[in-house]
Amino acid sequence: MSSTLSETQATETGTARVKRGMAEQLKGGVIMDVVTPEQAKIAEDAGAVAVMALERVPADIRKDGGVARMSDPDMIEGIIGAVSIPVMAKSRIGHFVEAQVLQSLGVDYIDESEVLTPADEVNHSDKFAFTTPFVCGATNLGEALRRIAEGAAMIRSKGEAGTGNVVEAVRHLRQIKSGIARLRGCDNNELYAAAKELRAPYELVREVSELGRLPVVLFSAGGVATPADAALMRQLGAEGVFVGSGIFKSGDPARRAAAIVKATTFYDDPKTIADASRDLGEAMVGINCDTLPETERYANRGW
Amino acid sequence: MSDTPVIGVLALQGDVREHLVALAAAGAAARAVRRPEELAEVDGLVLPGGESTTISKLAGLFGVLEPLRARVREGLPVYGTCAGMILLADKILDPRSGQETVGGIDMIVRRNAFGRQNESFEAAVDVRGVGGGPVEGVFIRAPWVESVGAAAEVLAEHDGHVVAVRQGNALATSFHPELTGDHRVHRLFADTVRANRAAQSL
Numbered sequence: 001m002s003s004t005l006s007e008t009q010a011t012e013t014g015t016a017r018v019k020r021g022m023a024e025q026l027k028g029g030v031i032m033d034v035v036t037p038e039q040a041k042i043a044e045d046a047g048a049v050a051v052m053a054l055e056r057v058p059a060d061i062r063k064d065g066g067v068a069r070m071s072d073p074d075m076i077e078g079i080i081g082a083v084s085i086p087v088m089a090k091s092r093i094g095h096f097v098e099a100q101v102l103q104s105l106g107v108d109y110i111d112e113s114e115v116l117t118p119a120d121e122v123n124h125s126d127k128f129a130f131t132t133p134f135v136c137g138a139t140n141l142g143e144a145l146r147r148i149a150e151g152a153a154m155i156r157s158k159g160e161a162g163t164g165n166v167v168e169a170v171r172h173l174r175q176i177k178s179g180i181a182r183l184r185g186c187d188n189n190e191l192y193a194a195a196k197e198l199r200a201p202y203e204l205v206r207e208v209s210e211l212g213r214l215p216v217v218l219f220s221a222g223g224v225a226t227p228a229d230a231a232l233m234r235q236l237g238a239e240g241v242f243v244g245s246g247i248f249k250s251g252d253p254a255r256r257a258a259a260i261v262k263a264t265t266f267y268d269d270p271k272t273i274a275d276a277s278r279d280l281g282e283a284m285v286g287i288n289c290d291t292l293p294e295t296e297r298y299a300n301r302g303w
Numbered sequence: 304m305s306d307t308p309v310i311g312v313l314a315l316q317g318d319v320r321e322h323l324v325a326l327a328a329a330g331a332a333a334r335a336v337r338r339p340e341e342l343a344e345v346d347g348l349v350l351p352g353g354e355s356t357t358i359s360k361l362a363g364l365f366g367v368l369e370p371l372r373a374r375v376r377e378g379l380p381v382y383g384t385c386a387g388m389i390l391l392a393d394k395i396l397d398p399r400s401g402q403e404t405v406g407g408i409d410m411i412v413r414r415n416a417f418g419r420q421n422e423s424f425e426a427a428v429d430v431r432g433v434g435g436g437p438v439e440g441v442f443i444r445a446p447w448v449e450s451v452g453a454a455a456e457v458l459a460e461h462d463g464h465v466v467a468v469r470q471g472n473a474l475a476t477s478f479h480p481e482l483t484g485d486h487r488v489h490r491l492f493a494d495t496v497r498a499n500r501a502a503q504s505l
Binding site: 010011012013014015017018021022024025026027028029044047048049050084085086103106107108109131132133261262265266 | 314315316317318319320321337352353354356357360361364365385386397399414415419420421422423424425426427441442443444462479482483
C-alpha cells in the first residue's frame with residue numbers, strides 16, 4: 001500500500017480496488033496450470049485469461065508425493081517472459097516468505113494453495129501486507145470469508161486438485177452458494193449468530209447478506225477436466241474456472257484448452273458445449289474421490 | 304421509440320456485470336451481448352475490461368468480430384475500457400501474433416504500458432467533458448495511448464500519457480470507471496448513444 005506523490009498526480013498501488021478489480025477482469029475466463037513456457041503459449045493461444053506457473057501439475061504432485069513447494073524462480077520468470085496474459089504462482093499456506101519471493105518476481109496473482117504442502121498449520125499469510133493480490137481456496141462460506149478477512153482478493157473452490165473429478169468442486173461451490181443464500185434470508189438480528197457460526201467477521205457477513213454474493217470474484221477449481229465440467233461450474237455460479245491437470249494431462253492439450261474456453265464462455269448453450277466436446281482425444285484418467293484416503297485430500301488443508 | 308437507449312456489453316469475458324450496473328445507473332437499458340443477432344439489437348455497445356487477447360480471439364471464433372467492425376464503421380456508439388480500449392485501437396504497438404482489433408479510433412496503443420499487477424494503481428483523472436471534478440481512475444495492467452491521429456480527440460492524460468480518447472461516437476479509457484461507483488463517464492457515453500439515436504430517427 002505505497003503512496004507516491006508525483007509533481008502533478010498522486011497514485012496509489014496495492015489498494016483493495018486494484019487487487020479485487022484485477023480479478024474482475026478475469027471473469028468469464030479460464031486460468032490454466034502450465035509447467036513450461038511452451039505450455040504457457042499453448043494456453044494463451046487457446047484463449048486462457050491467465051496461467052498458473054508451477055513445477056508440477058497437481059496430478060503429478062499426487063503421484064510423486066513428498067513436500068510440494070513454491071516453484072523455481074527461473075521457471076516462473078521463463079513463463080512471465082513467454083506470454084502477455086497475467087501469470088499467477090502458488091505459495092504454500094502460511095509461507096509468507098514464498099509469497100514475498102513471488103511478489104518480487106512480479107507475478108500478477110499469488111495462489112496461497114492447499115495443493116502445496118502447508119508451511120503453517122495454524123496461520124494463513126497476512127495478505128494485506130502485499131501489493132500483489134491473493135487468491136485462496138475455500139470449501140464453504142465461512143472459510144471463504146476468513147480468507148477475505150486476511151486480505152484475499154479472489155476466492156476459488158478448492159475441489160480436489162489433480163483428480164480430474166469434479167465432484168468436490170461441485171460440493172464446495174454449492175456449499176459456498178447455499179451459505180450465501182442462507183445469509184440472504186437472515187434478518188439483522190440473526191446476522192450476529194450467523195457470523196459466530198461461520199467463524200467470520202460480522203462486517204463481512206453483513207456485506208454478503210446485502211450483496212447476495214461474495215465481495216470478491218468467485219472461481220471454481222479442483223477437478224475440472226472437460227468442457228461440460230467447466231460449463232457445469234459456471235451454471236452453478238462460478239464466475240470462471242481454473243483448470244489444472246485436466247488440460248496438459250490429456251491427449252490433445254491445445255484442442256482441449258480451446259474447447260474448455262469455448263464452453264466457459266457459452267456455458268448456458270448446450271449446443272455449443274456439445275460442439276466443443278467433440279473429438280478432443282483422451283481426457284485425463286482421473287481418480288475416484290471416494291477411494292482417496294483422508295490424508296491425501298488436499299481440500300482438508302487450510303481452515 | 305422510448306427515450307431509453309439499449310446499450311449492450313460485449314460479454315465474451317471480463318467485468319461485464321460492473322458495466323451493466325453502471326449503464327443502468329446512467330439511464331440505459333443494459334444487456335449482455337455475445338452473438339451477432341444480439342449485437343444487431345443495441346443502440347450502443349461497451350467493450351469491457353478483460354484480457355484483450357482472449358476477447359478478440361473469442362469474438363473471431365463466435366462470429367461477432369466482423370459484424371461488430373461493420374457496425375462501428377457505420378457509426379455505432381462504442382465505449383471501451385482497458386482491454387476494450389485496445390480493441391478500439393486501429394493499431395496495437397506490440398500485438399500478440401495474430402491479435403486482431405475492432406478498430407474505430409485512429410490511435411496506437413501500448414498494452415500493459417503502466418506495468419504488471421504490482422504497478423496497477425488508482426489516481427484522480429481529469430476527463431474533458433466530464434464535469435464535477437476528476438474521476439477516480441482505476442488502472443489495472445493498463446494500456447496507454449502512444450499517439451493519436453488527427454480525427455481523435457484526447458480527453459485525459461496521466462503522468463504525460465494519454466489515457467482517454469474520443470473519435471466520433473467511439474470513446475476509450477485506459478481506466479475502469481465501472482469499478483468505482485462513479486457513473487459520470489457512463490452517463491457521457493449514454494448521452495452519445497441518445498444523441499446518435501435522435502439523429503438517426505430524424
